[in-house]
Amino acid sequence: MGRSEQIEVTAPAKINLSLDVIGRREDGYHEVRMVMQSIRLCDRVRINRIAGSDIVLKNSLAYLPSGKGNLAYDAAVLFREETGIGDGVFVEVEKNIPVAAGLAGGSTDAAAVLCGLNELFETGLTEQKLREMGLRLGADVPFCIMGGTALAEGIGEKLTKLKDAPKFHVLLVKPMTGVSTKEVYTRLDSKSDIAHPDVDGMLRAIDEGDHLGVARRIGNVLEPVTRDMCPEIEKIERQMKNFGCEGVQMSGSGPTVFGLFADKDRAKAAYMHFKIGGFGGQTFLTEFLR
């Protein structure tokens, strides 16, 4: 059998079912406790071997960097440094995940490139090794390599695989505004009244397969901060509740809002409302990915 010349990998987005910040380290990083959930919405990454020794990146969004600074490119550089492989590669990223949205779009591209190159070049790096490499690119990259449902602690790198969470349909609505993760965390640091989510309750609900318990315990310590910067969040949440979702919450540092629906028809009706109702942002109907 000849060696393969091309590989295609899907790069799923994530939502945070629960996100708490429990401290700030001396190096400025925040210590978190997060329950992460992969969803079906994904970017697509194709990698081809090419002659020469260049890394060539093409991505479908012209405003993202096409070299250094694009996490897909940086991941290819890191992979070659770590493995000593100098072959040329052409990396093509089809972006479907909204950018700067709290859905780990960049991190999942990086994860897909690391895993894709490991397979294409048959380098046999373990998942643990790939996760260590991924952490150097971003705190969410190790989870994106693992996927599914997981508890992330430390700065996001201490991962515990959880039972699959009870399935929900997920309606994502991203307001027009993008927010900078850094600014959200900086604002959090100067806040005194912080409402922490019930992460342990969420872990119990997942362990017990308690569908409604999961929906009731979603929570995000960053939401009040981002809401101050992006008032549309509250409006979107109110409208989603009117469509009968079981739970509604902002993902990551935002500003994307997700609604968890047990009932597909209700989810579809809400999707159509945001899609055609003159709402200016991006809307997706997706589901948990295991």
Ligand code: ATP
């Ligand atoms: P997180 O949930 O991990 O905080 P996010 O969804 O808020 O991530 P990203 O979509 O990953 O944010 O984008 C954050 C920044 O990273 C963007 O402003 C963008 O310039 C940069 N970036 C670099 N590479 C990529 C990529 N491949 N896809 C998207 N953004 C990228």
